[in-house]
Amino acid sequence: MGSEEESAVKEPLDLIRLSLDERIYVKLRHDRELRGKLHAYDQHLNMILGDVEEIVTTTDIDDETYEEIVRTTRRTVPFLFVRGDGVILVSPPLRTA
């Protein structure tokens, strides 16, 4: 009982628990990503993140050349609630360069 049950990793949500108070990467629907510090979550994957950066990726197609123009839009929010139905995956931050 008690602490042993709490620290055992039995199911996927327990893996997320290991990232509490750590920075995480969240992939959302509609080509959005978040990076922030995980402060709270529940079984729906509703989350509260701190010091969050949101990256929105948009793909436009040039009318003449038909080439894809990929753009990213970033913004930061100090403290954010994220509704779980938009979440695709949660992971430790990716090591980019």
Next chain:
Amino acid sequence: MLFFSYFKDLVGREVTVELKNDLAIRGTLHSVDQYLNIKLENTRVVDQDKYPHMSNFLVCQLSVRNCFIRGSVVRYVQLPPEGVDVELLHDATRREARGG
């Protein structure tokens, strides 16, 4: 029930609700329920020029603007960073997650 309790503690604070249709509404949190439906008071649309066709229904009257937002249409809620005990959130999360 974790976030329901959290939002109940935030009643009276200013928040910005960003909807799935990209509309952002700033207002005072009046109430919340178990589905995380939200009632806001003194609302105004953030960045009104960007979404004039969507913000028409919330626009321009000097009378008090209140609205009810269905929980399922919310994408984000931007929260006031001050006055939040993150340690309390961490503890509550650990207790909630253990319940499976």
